[in-house]
Amino acid sequence: MSPPDENTQGTQLEFVTLVAGGQNFCIEITQIREIRRWSPVTILPHSPSHVLGVINLRGAVIPIIDLAAKLGFDRISPTERHVIIITAIEDRIVGLLVESVSEILGVRSDMVRETPRSPDDTTMRAILGVIAVGDDMTKVINLSTLLTNSEPVAA
């Protein structure tokens, strides 16, 4: 939940890497409750386009958000092969639809670099930092920013 702290160098962090909108992202493992296969949702009326609907998770009503659409990419058209990551942010439980989940990445906290400054767009605001993985890199998603600002303003 808290951003990787630069001061506590060397703390071991674990991230789950995933693909949404064709790009690599990751979420800190402590924010993830479970990972499920896609199952049909109940559509919510008057909802923004990135909100797919709600599912029943053992008796709780959990909204499902299309992470790709939320980050500004095209909407995912969900199939059996897609994956829902159930995340817990503050008191809320929200499911994120992603294209796939790849691996668990263990890094030291000082390996999480600050996000390079670039023009402010939807995706950038939701990125906490970047991690270099071999030749590639993955972006740490800031769930708090992503979801608190996004959800329907309940007046």
Next chain:
Amino acid sequence: MNNEPSLLDTFFEECEDLIIALSDGLTEMRDGQADNETINAVFRAVHSIKGAAGAFALDDLVNFAHKFETVLDDVRAQRLAPDDSLLRTLQRAGDMLADLVDNARNATPANRALVDPVLAELQAFLGPEEDTATDEFVFEPMSLDLGGQDDTSPVYRISFTPGRTFYALGHDPLLLILAIQDLGPTEICVTANDLPNNFSNLHWDDGYLTWTITLSGPVSDLPIREIFQFVDDLCDLRIENNECAPFAQTTFPDHPPQPEPESGPTTDAPQRGLKDEQAERTAIKPTTTLRVDPERIDRLINAVGELIINQSVISQRLQEAALPNSSELFADLDDYKLLAREIQEGVMAIRAQPVKPLFQRMLRIAREASDATGKSVVLITEGETTEVDKTVIERLADPLTHMIRNAIDHGIESPEKRIKSGKAQQGIIRLSASQRSGSIVIEIADDGAGLNRPQIRDTAIKKGLIADDTILSDQEIDQLLFAPGFSTAAEVTNLSGRGVGMDVVKTTITGLGGRVAISTVPGRGTTFSITLPLTLAVMDGMIINVSGQTMVVPITNILETIRPSQTDLSKIGLNNDLLRIRGDYVPIIDLAERLGHAPPGRPLTDRVLLLIQTESIAQCALAVDDIYDQRQVVVKSLQGNYGYILGVSGATILGDGKIALIIDPEAITNTTSVQSQIAQPTEGGRSYVAA
């Protein structure tokens, strides 16, 4: 004596009850219904708080309670007449005492600037000579006339049998006996008659000894009882006055019954004694209650919710299994349904609480608001015993506070104005709760000037909520009060400033599945009525199909279901369908369209109409595609994880594990009219409707 934190917690819990009793009594005194017993009850409440606070060295509380108690004692002895000014002071002192208890609980220092004036007011009634009494209360003998019979007899026989819990909590009989010895010359003897003959039956942690102490000395029984104050529900205690033959049972109010951590068979006898005592203590604790951690109840409620879902799963499976209709399984299933419902009602009843404590807080709010505005206002509460779900009570506090303040600040006119318009100088606000067919209705009615509609309209125009040429009906103007960003003279007066507007009131009530309605008569007053569902967790619903989505409509709103024939239908304009029913015409609302789903393209004659009735509209017909079933559904909130959706009050889980949304007919039928008109001009309002 024993400064365990848990004991302190018990003290504060007890204080809550005492303060309610105190506030009750003071209200009765205000209304002139008080008899001697009421004043005694008030006195005892304050005295008990003082006594226990002394044991925890809460000095501010003790000093204040002492002064308060002294004044009450004078009232009781009819040395002081309870006139208006005295009653006001007593009320204020009661509020202050509650504050001081809160302070002590939060370990924050008392606000002397607030306490001292009240102390001074109390002192004013006592006259100057009482000053020395302030520091009198330490945990020591003190002669206070409580029973009336004390002066005659100097010899007491104290018989004292500690039970198992007494020892388990780490109390020591020796300390108590030493404390008694401090009171005067004593003769002590101990009997061990309860010891089992066969020592293998002896429980090492049980109490078998009875001490009999004969105490002589010029004391009342009060100091003796104070010594035993913290243990007398843990032991069998009899204090006998030798001159007066019968047992003087403990009538001194002390700890409420605590759930015993354990009770072995041998402690049965003391327990029975305790129950007798409780029966006599009715003055302060009218009902024997059980304190339960709310979390345990919530767990139970969740489990019951799952049970009901499970029941619908089973009934669905049975139907799919195509069993012969004669199968006894169906009868068993019906029994199962009934039982599940009974359990559910029982569990909900545990959560239900009377609105009384909430209303009592409002009495105080009203007092403070009337002091702040200089208006003379009396708040009359009715239906205090109406029971409402605990969560609802908790969440109603803020909206009610705001509405009461509003009523005093804006509703009730100044005394001069009231007299000019031929009303009594004192304004009256009626706060009432009642149960009406599956709902709880809470009304706040003032006898003030009524809503000033032209002014509301002007304000709304000024704040850009409506265009200045908008034509609004009276009801629509009233509804403007609830528009986000609207607030009448609020900034000017010092009463508001909590940042709570009527829109927040409405949002809170809507969040609870309720509604707020206004009715106002110019010159005669305004009534706000809040309608809330009886329970939050379960309701009877009609399971319907709307554009392929399964949804639920509350049964309470449905008058009947109709499959219309062509002759019943007619049109106004292009898209407005009307249904003719028994000579009346009611509008038809397409639920799919209203919820933003694709219209199914089926003609109305092929669909089902639900004739519904809500608070705001007489009747209207909701067009849905199919009706599946009618059953009890468990209401799950969408607010926690998602947010408010217009037209949807919650969700439920069906027998197949899928989620169905629960329709809020009130919001559905209202969407086109007032709300969208108000909401459109401002960005904030827009998102409220569209989000």
